[in-house]
Amino acid sequence: MEDKIISCVRVPVIILMIWFSLFDGAVSEIYDVGDENGWNSEVDFASWSEKYNFTVGDVLEFKYSKGQHNAFEVTESAYRTCDTSSGVLAKYESGEDEVKLNESKKYWFVCNVSGHCLGGMRFGIDVKAGNITNNSEPIPSANSAYHRWSLGLYLFAFGIPLHLFS
Numbered sequence: 406m407e408d409k410i411i412s413c414v415r416v417p418v419i420i421l422m423i424w425f426s427l428f429d430g431a432v433s434e435i436y437d438v439g440d441e442n443g444w445n446s447e448v449d450f451a452s453w454s455e456k457y458n459f460t461v462g463d464v465l466e467f468k469y470s471k472g473q474h475n476a477f478e479v480t481e482s483a484y485r486t487c488d489t490s491s492g493v494l495a496k497y498e499s500g501e502d503e504v505k506l507n508e509s510k511k512y513w514f515v516c517n518v519s520g521h522c523l524g525g526m527r528f529g530i531d532v533k534a535g536n537i538t539n540n541s542e543p544i545p546s547a548n549s550a551y552h553r554w555s556l557g558l559y560l561f562a563f564g565i566p567l568h569l570f571s
């Protein structure tokens with residue numbers, strides 16, 4: 406009986422682990438900054454940046470005419486003041502810049518072409534770890550991770566009775 410219970414518990418756990426390994430590490434989203442409008446002065450990036458939940462491994466793609474704009478990753482204070490005389494962490498200026506969000510932290514981006522930052526070409530995002538392997542509670546703001554967690558619990562809960570009666 407004890408053996409049976411252990412094996413009944415083990416199967417859903419294995420399903421859970423496969424589920425996580427398939428969908429947690431592997432899925433990374435690519436976000437076009439400004440969606441189909443791209444990175445330019447017409448877009449409200451404060452609103453854009455609130456449309457999505459970003460997790461580590463996701464990629465931001467800045468698309469614009471090379472030379473007309475650029476994308477600088479800056480510190481929060483450079484973002485707030487639009488003063489890039491200090492606080493520039495990375496510069497992207499190819500016109501098709503892919504920025505991989507490698508870290509769980511706040512990222513701040515501005516366009517350093519004169520006047521564009523103050524004109525609205527700036528945004529900040531809070532990149533979450535999207536990580537539930539650390540046995541503590543799921544990170545509530547990592548929305549998709551939470552759903553995976555719920556499904557895992559679901560499988561777990563129904564896995565045991567299924568196997569007991571089979």
Ligand SMILES: *[C@@H]1O[C@H](CO)[C@@H](O)[C@H](O)[C@H]1NC(C)=O
Nearest residue numbers: 478495503504505506507508
């Ligand atoms: C993220 O990590 C990859 C590989 O580890 C590296 O090539 C890339 O430059 C990093 N991106 C940033 C923005 O640091």
Ligand SMILES: *[C@@H]1O[C@H](CO)[C@@H](O)[C@H](O)[C@H]1NC(C)=O
Nearest residue numbers: 489490493496517518519520
């Ligand atoms: C940012 O733009 C200003 C002019 O708007 C320029 O003086 C400065 O050199 C630029 N910063 C960098 C790091 O390219």
Ligand SMILES: *[C@@H]1O[C@H](CO)[C@@H](O)[C@H](O)[C@H]1NC(C)=O
Nearest residue numbers: 461462509534535536538539
């Ligand atoms: C998940 O958490 C572990 C340990 O806390 C960490 O080493 C790993 O880098 C994290 N993975 C991601 C994608 O954040």
Ligand SMILES: *[C@@H]1O[C@H](CO)[C@@H](O)[C@H](O)[C@H]1NC(C)=O
Nearest residue numbers: 536537538539540541542544
């Ligand atoms: C798990 O998370 C806790 C708190 O969030 C942290 O203190 C701990 O170092 C983490 N463990 C690992 C293995 O990353």
Ligand SMILES: *[C@@H]1O[C@H](CO)[C@@H](O)[C@H](O)[C@H]1NC(C)=O
Nearest residue numbers: 456457458545546547548549
């Ligand atoms: C982002 O996460 C928040 C908090 O978990 C959630 O309310 C919201 O619906 C999520 N947004 C998207 C686009 O997934």
Ligand SMILES: [Cu+2]
Nearest residue numbers: 474516518521
């Ligand atoms: Cu610009």
